[in-house]
Amino acid sequence: MINKNSTTILSVQGLRASINGTEILKGIDLTVKRGEIHAIMGLNGSGKSTFAKVLAGHSAYEVTGGSIQFEGKNLLELPPEERARAGLFLAFQYPIEIPGVANTQFLRLAYNTVQGQRGKAELDPLEFDDFVREKMKLLDMKPDFLDRSVNEGFSGGEKKRNEILQMALLEPKLSILDETDSGLDIDALKIVANGVNQIANPNNAMILVTHYQRLLDYIVPDFVHVMQAGRIVMTGGKELALELETRGYDWISANKQSVAGVIV
């Protein structure tokens, strides 16, 4: 939801980043305010997932230029765990499996670490159990999920739901969902989207990184950005996603100059 008076959460300017000496991000500018939902679309290899990881602070990427302000703080100075504690959340495209570690154990540690930093009381296992079960209803999850090892043997849909559950628990100020829709069937997609919509509120913001506009039928963005070769080449409203869906990404390449001049 766009509100002219709301404050800026994230301000990215001229961001450049590379991995193993290859430049992937070639000057990204993006401003995200409270209450807004942004979608970043683009073909594989356009740099959208890299952008998500760089925001979260993945150590494999080297930031070679530009700046990122997160709630007025210089995000680039913070290690990834402090970015997370400050309220930046990344829902992973490929969540890792942790054999032998029960979900409830992992979720509680994450919750207590992040919420503890914000001055909230840490929850003991019993209190946490009540709390997490309540949140699980958002995502239509079965209770046995808590005792299973983190993501081990989970279906694609279960993994993604687990990501959104963590988002619900940690109450981030800015959530970045990296291809959360990939590998989901339509029912799972609806459940995940419904969870995300319930978490969204005027005080937080979201960036949806996606390949297809399908997800945007269920989570309606305020802005759609198109990435190509490490840059945002076009920005529009939700109708831009539909336009892309019918015309394809080639249309962007052909019209970048003229269209960009009008919309950006």
Place this chain on the structure above:
Amino acid sequence: MSAVLQSLVNQPYKHGFVTEIESDIAPKGLNEDIIRLISTKKNEPEWLLSFRLKAYQKWLTMTEPEWQNVHYPKIDFQAISYYSAPKPKKKLASMDEVDPELLRTFEKLGVPMHERAALAGVAVDVIFDSVSVATTYKEKLAEVGIIFCSISEAVQTHPELIQKYLGSVVPVGDNYFAALNSAVFTDGSFCFIPKGVKCPMDLSTYFRINTEGSGQFERTLIIAEEGASVSYLEGCTAPRFDTNQLHAAVVELIALDNADIKYSTVQNWYAGDENGVGGIFNFVTKRGLAKGINSRISWTQVETGSAITWKYPSCILRGDNSVGEFYSVAVTNNYQQADTGTKMIHLGKNTRSTIVSKGISSGHSNSSYRGLVRIAPTAENARNYSQCDSMLIGDQCGAHTFPYIQVHNNSAKVEHEASTSKIGEDQLFYFSQRGIDAEEAVSMIINGFCKDVFQQLPMEFAVEATKLLSFKLEGSVG
């Protein structure tokens, strides 16, 4: 490898201190005279001296094994002192008479003996260097007919049992290090559970090497008669030294019909410094004989210490329907080397064995699993399940698996599974994105990885092991 992954393991060794106690040390070197000296000092019967001399003669004809996947400078067996005992002032009647310096050492180690014994209901037979200093709960155990004492005491009080069982599972010439131990062992534990008795508490021994340059050669013998059962805990720490210390123990377990022996070890001896200088050389022969029908022998080990670990706790499943188990976690860091595993020898019908091995390597260390499953022609319907998982932390370490499977009976079912995983940047990034720092992340991943083994440990040991691993791997990720 991120800088985080390099630093978690490098916590200085907590138990590195030397207790100043006057020691009675034999001159360095090994010959028949030294063996006679040991035997005389310990007031041993003639047959035991013969046992030692026979082992020594055997040892002289043997060569140090070289098949294991570890590398170390040649050991100079003539540079080792084979006997060291704290000088006895007088016979000790109670704990109050124990050298206060010694008690302080136990405090530093976190083994407040009487409290621990009282609180946990554990009888602690404390071995300090080579002589048993104090034994608690012995009388209580004696009420149900259990004998739990040092092996040298047992030689005096129950010579018939020692003579019957000593060397019956690990013969004097079994291997190079077992032969050496048989020749020069100075002390260790003896445990005898008579027919039908379920030992009412876990039996526990803390071993500790203290005198610089003196090898320690413990000898442990545990016998469970028909229908008896016992859970035995062995925990080890050692003070910090720069010269390598040889340790070559022998443990023999004997389970008769329907008997059950569970042997758990947490080994945290000095592993050498971050450059691989110093540390204990640990060459151990542990073997259990499941002699009777329906008997069970279960080994659980958490190996985190020693510069070199060479150890294969094994089960000979002779009785029909007997069961052998081996649960192991081996952690190596810096320049540590571990070559450990088990042997499951199936002789009886319907014998079953389970092997679960978890190897964790970090720093420049090397960890190998080496295991033998042998199904003899007589072992109808034998079954084995083996699972060997390795985890690597960083990219300078190595993990190896050497499974040997010999099946000589068509009715056997043998399964082997193996996996290798790595704690890498992406795993740590996932945790850090949830606000969890690298040390906690590694600790959680490792404990999850080892869960199947930790579940087998008695409660207090499981807690200790979990802490030990976190502590051990601190700084390996950075």
